[in-house]
Amino acid sequence: MSTLERDVLSRAELDALVREQEEQLADLRSRLAEWQRAFDSSEKRDAAFATVSGREIEPLYTPLDRAEADDVDALGLPGFYPFTRGPYASMYRTRLWTMRQFAGFATAEETNARYKYLLEQGQTGLSVAFDFPTLMGYDADHARALGEVGVCGVAVSSLDDMEALFQDIPLDRVSVSMTINGPAIILFAFYVAAAEKQGLSADVLRGTVQNDILKEYQAQHAWVYPPEPALRLIVDMFEWCTEHAPKYNPISISGYHIREAGATAAEELAFTLRNGFEYVERGIERGLDVDLFAPRLSFFFDVHSDFFEEIAKLRAARRIWARGMREKYGAKNPESWRLRTHAQTAGVSLTAHQAENNIVRVAYQAMAAALGGTQSLHTNSMDETLALPTEKAVRIALRTQQILAHESGVPNTIDPLAGSYYVESLTDDLERDAEAIFAEIDSIGGVVHGIEQGWFQQRIATSAMRQQRAIESGERVVVGVNRFTDGSGAIEIETLTMDPEVERRQVEYMAKMRAARDDQAVARTLAALTEACHGDGNLFPKILDCARAYCTLYEIRHGMEQVFGSYKEPVSF
Amino acid sequence: MTDSQRRVRVLVAKPGLDGHDRGAKVIASAFRDAGFEVIYTGLHQTPEMIVSAAVQEDVDVVAMSVLSGAHMTLFPRVKELLDEAGADHVLVTGGGIIPEADMEALEARGVGRLFGPGTRTTDAIAYVKEWFAQRETV
Structure with missing residues (x-):
C-alpha cells in the first residue's frame, strides 16, 4: 500500500x-x-475440534476476528520490537537454526565418542544430558547414586570427568548446552575449568547452562537448595558471566519440563515467562544493570503436537517478553527485549505403541518449531519412550531436521504464517491467556510463594489428569494407542541397553581421582566456600577454586548446603 | 463391614532421584477416584523410606513409578526390604519406562505386574482390584 x-x-x-x-x-x-x-447445514464429523491443551477452535477465522488489532504494532517486523515475527532481521536466511541433539550416557569417555559421532554427522552444537545423580548433585560413588550412575545421562562428578567429556573437542569452536539446574553453578565451574585446561579463557565460551531452578520446583524436580539461596546462586552466575563470559548464556528459562509434566500451552507460556521476569527482578534487586544481563537470558520451549497453537505460542512468547522487558522493567537495549529460544519436540507425545509413528510426530513438531522461529532445535528419537535412543534413531531424528531445513522450503521466507487470521488470532489468545495467568500468580503472592504453596505443582497435575482422561475416553485420539491399534503392543524396534558395568567403572575412576588430588587444596577451597556462603559476595569464584582443586560435585554441593539447607517439597497430588 | 469391603490402601511412591512425577500423580489421582485409599510419598525416596512408610501406613499395595532406568535396582530392593520387615503380603507393582524383558525378570523375583508407557489407568486399577479380591478370598 x-x-x-x-x-x-x-x-x-x-x-x-x-x-x-x-x-x-x-x-x-x-x-x-x-x-x-x-x-x-453441513454434516459434521464426530470429533473434538480443540487443541491438545483443550482450547476450542473455531471452524473459520476471518479478518473480523482481529478487526481491532493493530498489526503494525503487534507484529512489527523480524528483528524489531516486539519481535512477534522473529528475533532477528534475517532469520534462517543468514543461519539455519542450530541442530542440537541432547545426548549423554554412561561414562564421560563413551559420551565423548557419541559427541564426536554427532559432530561428524553434521550436528552443529552439543547438548549434555547428565545422569540423575549428577542432576541432583551426588557423586557417582555416593550411596544415593546406586543403580542410577550413567543410566539416564552421563555421570560428571568432578573436573576430571568434564575434561574427559570434551577431550579433543575445542570448546571455543563448539557451543555446548548443559541441562543442569540444582547444582548448575558447580557444573558450570567444572566447564570453565575444563576450558582452562584446553588453554581457553571463559570469554571465548559459547553455549548455555539451563540453570532454571524455578521450573525445577514447579515441574522437573531436580533441586538442591531452597528457593532464596538457589536464586542467589543464579544471580551470581548472571553477574560473573556478564563480566567474564559475555558470549555464554547463564540461564535457559525453560517451559519444556513444565509442559512435559502436564501443563497446557498457555500455562507453559505463562509460567515460563513469569519465571523469566522473576529472574530479571532478582538481577535488578542485586543492583545489576538490566541491559547488561538481560541480553544473555535465553529460553527453551516444548513444541507439542498441535501445529498452529505451538507456532502461535512461540510468536506470543517473543511479544510478551519484549513488551514486559521494555515497558515494565525499563530495558532500553533492544538485545534485552529479544527472546531467543531453543525448542525440543514433545517427549510426552511419543508413544511406545507403534514407535516408528513417532518419526512422523517429530517431523510435524519440528516444522512447527521452525515456523515459530526457533534458534535451535532438538528432535526426539522414535524410541525415547522405551529407552535411551539408539544411534540409528538419533540419526533419523537429526535427518528429520536436515530434510526440513534443506528440502521443505520452510526456511526460505521469514515467519511465513504471519497474517494468517487463525495464527494471529491464536497468538493474541495465548498472549491474553498468559496475562490472565500472570495476574493469578500475582494474586497468590508471586512465584516463590506459589511454589512453596504447591500452587504450580497442583495446577500442572490437574492439567495432566485432564489430558489423561481425554485420552482414556477417546475424546483425544492418539494413533496406535486408542485408535488404529492394529499391530500395537509388541515393541518392534531395537533399543539401547546400558551396561551395568558402567557404575562400577565410574566408581573406580572416582577412587583414582580422589587418590591423585591434593587433599589440602580440597579442604582449603571447600572451607573458603562454606565461609563465603555466610556473606553476600559472589560465590562463583570460590566454586571455581574448588573445581580447579578437583573437589567433587557432592563435596561442593555439601559445602554450601551446610549454610543453605536443602529444599523440602510440598507433597500433594 | 466384611474384609472384602475394606478399601484398598495404596502407597504411591517415587523411588530414586528421578523427578518425573506426572505418571505417579496421575495414577495416584486415578486410584483415589477408583475408591482406593492413597498415600503419596513425594519425590526422591530411598527404598528404605518407602518400606518404612508402607509398614507404618499398613498398606496393601506399593505402586512405584520409575522412569530413570534404575528399575532393576529399585523394585527388587523394595520387595526385599518389605519381606525382611515381615510385609511379604504387600503387592509391589508399578510402571514407567521398563522394557518387557525386565518386567518378566522382575516378576520372577516376586514383583507384581508392571505397566509401560501408554497404559490406561483403568487397566492398572482393574489389576489391583483383582489382586486384592483374590487375596481377600484366600
Missing part, C-alpha cells in the same frame, strides 16, 4: 481509508452470514 510509504496522510485521505475499510468489513459480515448458514 503506497500510503504506508509516506509519512503523512491528509485528513481526507484518512477518512476515505477508514470508510473503505468499514465497507469491506460490512461486506465481509454479510458474506460470512451466508457462509455460516452453509456451514450449519
Whole structure:
C-alpha cells in the first residue's frame, strides 16, 4: 500500500481509508452470514475440534476476528520490537537454526565418542544430558547414586570427568548446552575449568547452562537448595558471566519440563515467562544493570503436537517478553527485549505403541518449531519412550531436521504464517491467556510463594489428569494407542541397553581421582566456600577454586548446603 | 463391614532421584477416584523410606513409578526390604519406562505386574482390584 510509504496522510485521505475499510468489513459480515448458514447445514464429523491443551477452535477465522488489532504494532517486523515475527532481521536466511541433539550416557569417555559421532554427522552444537545423580548433585560413588550412575545421562562428578567429556573437542569452536539446574553453578565451574585446561579463557565460551531452578520446583524436580539461596546462586552466575563470559548464556528459562509434566500451552507460556521476569527482578534487586544481563537470558520451549497453537505460542512468547522487558522493567537495549529460544519436540507425545509413528510426530513438531522461529532445535528419537535412543534413531531424528531445513522450503521466507487470521488470532489468545495467568500468580503472592504453596505443582497435575482422561475416553485420539491399534503392543524396534558395568567403572575412576588430588587444596577451597556462603559476595569464584582443586560435585554441593539447607517439597497430588 | 469391603490402601511412591512425577500423580489421582485409599510419598525416596512408610501406613499395595532406568535396582530392593520387615503380603507393582524383558525378570523375583508407557489407568486399577479380591478370598 503506497500510503504506508509516506509519512503523512491528509485528513481526507484518512477518512476515505477508514470508510473503505468499514465497507469491506460490512461486506465481509454479510458474506460470512451466508457462509455460516452453509456451514450449519453441513454434516459434521464426530470429533473434538480443540487443541491438545483443550482450547476450542473455531471452524473459520476471518479478518473480523482481529478487526481491532493493530498489526503494525503487534507484529512489527523480524528483528524489531516486539519481535512477534522473529528475533532477528534475517532469520534462517543468514543461519539455519542450530541442530542440537541432547545426548549423554554412561561414562564421560563413551559420551565423548557419541559427541564426536554427532559432530561428524553434521550436528552443529552439543547438548549434555547428565545422569540423575549428577542432576541432583551426588557423586557417582555416593550411596544415593546406586543403580542410577550413567543410566539416564552421563555421570560428571568432578573436573576430571568434564575434561574427559570434551577431550579433543575445542570448546571455543563448539557451543555446548548443559541441562543442569540444582547444582548448575558447580557444573558450570567444572566447564570453565575444563576450558582452562584446553588453554581457553571463559570469554571465548559459547553455549548455555539451563540453570532454571524455578521450573525445577514447579515441574522437573531436580533441586538442591531452597528457593532464596538457589536464586542467589543464579544471580551470581548472571553477574560473573556478564563480566567474564559475555558470549555464554547463564540461564535457559525453560517451559519444556513444565509442559512435559502436564501443563497446557498457555500455562507453559505463562509460567515460563513469569519465571523469566522473576529472574530479571532478582538481577535488578542485586543492583545489576538490566541491559547488561538481560541480553544473555535465553529460553527453551516444548513444541507439542498441535501445529498452529505451538507456532502461535512461540510468536506470543517473543511479544510478551519484549513488551514486559521494555515497558515494565525499563530495558532500553533492544538485545534485552529479544527472546531467543531453543525448542525440543514433545517427549510426552511419543508413544511406545507403534514407535516408528513417532518419526512422523517429530517431523510435524519440528516444522512447527521452525515456523515459530526457533534458534535451535532438538528432535526426539522414535524410541525415547522405551529407552535411551539408539544411534540409528538419533540419526533419523537429526535427518528429520536436515530434510526440513534443506528440502521443505520452510526456511526460505521469514515467519511465513504471519497474517494468517487463525495464527494471529491464536497468538493474541495465548498472549491474553498468559496475562490472565500472570495476574493469578500475582494474586497468590508471586512465584516463590506459589511454589512453596504447591500452587504450580497442583495446577500442572490437574492439567495432566485432564489430558489423561481425554485420552482414556477417546475424546483425544492418539494413533496406535486408542485408535488404529492394529499391530500395537509388541515393541518392534531395537533399543539401547546400558551396561551395568558402567557404575562400577565410574566408581573406580572416582577412587583414582580422589587418590591423585591434593587433599589440602580440597579442604582449603571447600572451607573458603562454606565461609563465603555466610556473606553476600559472589560465590562463583570460590566454586571455581574448588573445581580447579578437583573437589567433587557432592563435596561442593555439601559445602554450601551446610549454610543453605536443602529444599523440602510440598507433597500433594 | 466384611474384609472384602475394606478399601484398598495404596502407597504411591517415587523411588530414586528421578523427578518425573506426572505418571505417579496421575495414577495416584486415578486410584483415589477408583475408591482406593492413597498415600503419596513425594519425590526422591530411598527404598528404605518407602518400606518404612508402607509398614507404618499398613498398606496393601506399593505402586512405584520409575522412569530413570534404575528399575532393576529399585523394585527388587523394595520387595526385599518389605519381606525382611515381615510385609511379604504387600503387592509391589508399578510402571514407567521398563522394557518387557525386565518386567518378566522382575516378576520372577516376586514383583507384581508392571505397566509401560501408554497404559490406561483403568487397566492398572482393574489389576489391583483383582489382586486384592483374590487375596481377600484366600
